[in-house]
Amino acid sequence: MGRPLGRILALTLTIVLTAGCTEVPVGDAKPGGTGEQSPSRQSADNELLIYTVWPAYYVKEEIFQKQIGDYIRKKFPDITVKHIAWDNPGRQYKDLIAAGTIPDIIMDDTRMNVQRYIIDNDLHYDMTELIKKYNFDTSKFNPAHMAQMRNLTPDGKLYGLPFYNNDYVLFYNKDIFDKFGVDYPRDGMTYDEIYELAKRLTRVEGEITYKGFSQHPGHYLNFNQLSLSPLSRTEDKADLSAPGWKLLVDNMRRFYEIPANQFDTVETFASKPSLAMAVASVSDHVVKFHEANKSLNYDFVSVPSFPDAPGIKYQPNVYSMYITKQSTKKDLAFQVIAALLSEEHQIELAKEGVIGPLETEAIKSAFGQNLPQLQGKNIQSVFYGNNAMPPPARQEGLVWYDAILQNIFQPLIFSESKDSVTALRMTEEKTTKEIEQKKADKALSD
Template sequence: MPKLTGAGCSAAIALALLCGCTDVPAGTQPEAAKTKDSGTAEQASADNGLFIYTVWPAFYAKEDIFEKQIGSWIRKKFPDIKVKHVHWDNPGRQYKDLIAAGTIPDIIMDNTRMNAYRYLIANDLQYDISPLVKKYNFDTGTLNPAYMAQLRSISPEGQLYGLPFTNSDFVLFYNKDIFDKFGVDYPKNGMTYDEFYELAKKLTRVEGEITYKGYSQNPGHYLNYNQLSLSPLSQEEDKANMRDPGWTKAVDNLRRFYEIPANQFDTVEKFPEGNIAMAVATVDRIATFHEQNKNLNFDIVSVPSFADAPNTSYQPNLYSMFIAKQSAKKDLAFQVMASLLSEEHQTELSREGVIGPLQSRTVQEAFGQNLPQMRGRNTGAVFASRNAMPPAARAEGLLWYDVPLHNVFAPLIFKESKDSVTAVRMIEEQSTKAIQEMKAASK
């Protein structure tokens, strides 16, 4: 466990809200939501005040969820601290609003891949916590290495601007009744895409008016968090770069599933309706799928992997904690962050179905224990694969652009029947044009 010297709402609802969060297209912000502050502005500015600003996860818009997962823990371990919590809202509680009002948070929680560069760094809020890591003897080696690599990829110099908090990871759901109906053996952890493709062909059938789809997966998520560690942006220039043959490999790999007759793409949200045999979705769906159909006979296994990259899951879908450069309470903020990553607290969160960064058997074995929806499920699938490493940091000063990778499949492949090479090239060209327009506008 990390070493530090010195000093709700039901979990099912929290997981359901997380589900909604993960399906928001990359590049958008959480829906506006009114929150009740856990303190006052005066308390936040006092010597014993700590101002925490949450953007993602979106479910922290619900104050009771923030209180259950974060607020109550801080008060228990740091009884003298007065916590003020504000969640992102539009209008009035965006980064620009807090900055304009001179109310800079001490701790910021946000999506690492999506927002750290374009909001944290763009607003000059980033702060290298490496000296604090050393000062408080915090062992980052106990944390998921892919999470840490994603945090370090924010800075071309490898500076560490924050610590990972939670990850919205993926698993493969399968409908046992469909497997039983067609006499097909259940999938297992560690299977490849080729093996799942063969299962999908066996399980995709039309019987009268009922179509059974063998496999479903969100193409945007599949490409954004791809298992081949590919970046759609150039590492050295302000442009998109999808010339790596891995992009075509990844697109062709998923495309074949949707070229199985009768297995045309359908949203994974329809899995609870009972006609989809297998669907890749975020872990929180264990709770929401059960709530939507309590008679659904399903279980989970680890996501498919490429044969030449076995047991490799997706790049982190990571939410991290950052200390603002302008904070006058950096030491206190770091101690709070370190405490939130203690084995004790991470075990508490794991029992509620939250995936944290601490690589501890105790934490992993506790996963979902407090949630009746997860009893009897193969929760070991959540940790059966390692996360793919994210791309390396880009050169300093480059613009960040959220390449619309979901458009590779829809509309270019699904509606316009483009070949994979053409679809990838078109997205690259469209994105480069958009980046150049952004660059021109910024001048």
């Protein structure tokens, strides 16, 4: 998750919830796993407890209320919304579980956390019957988003619904392009075309090194556009043997082999305005880059694609909503989720720069309207092309492990100058050993 796990600091946890800004005791920690909440911990029939892990900015209560809480109260005036945001220490899954306080709705990162936190803690619940009961049409959603949800398990059960996709675009510094007389990039360009631009824009002038292109190796490989998984579908091991992995690695490493274009984090796009192009996430950077450097003259286009898969961008980086098995208010929870996924609400979220699973023309037109930093920018590039489909589900019962794919480049390629095949093999072997260790640790804890 990018945030370290902490210790449970006390047996009694007190968490500030959003019902009138009151403090509600979570309860005394006790063993017992994730079974049904005891009667003493049951909330009123009109109360919903929502636990947000991702998007991370919901730790700021005012953002949660603006994007979620206020709308629920508007559509369901009789509901009391209580909110817990993931925090370290004291508000992690293990803390809530130990206290016997199980949320009705969880919002979390689908790829990273569903298996290791929701399924492994027996919090998962198949929403299929509720979808049928309320005649909720999932076919209107981005198909790659829905595939991400269904590919969590081989039986295709639907443990959640997509809420927000932190997608990627290619940012570019107009001043650098103007300085060197190079045409701006445009939507739909391939990596080959962007590579040619990067070569033209990478140069040293006096004390300034202009770098043509940067892209985060881990994000590029984790959400790769070839729909590859680093894990075996049938065994508890890594598998980076498919030819597409070498294609991916070779494609990126050529950019960093351009003389003077050594790797530099995409975060320097604003802080060191000598980086011409950088692939970065929309929600984390469209405002951040502006705030870091208000004089930065930039715009963005779609991420480059492979010639054999034109217009295919990253796999979804989806944060989704889940109803817990332990919730006694599943119908109410589903109706709230359905309302949050309505076009009406998705339009309001789009105005705040949130990319949801609905991509109607009204939503596209509304995107970024409330963000002055986006005025005059190429907004429609956010919706250009199609997300790559996530890889198929793995066999049931296999250990999920987040392979540290950025290690292929750092240290193996950037620091140790390994060839692509060797870097892939070493990463595969290291990941397999880590999976074996994880299995052994789990066997001991069981």
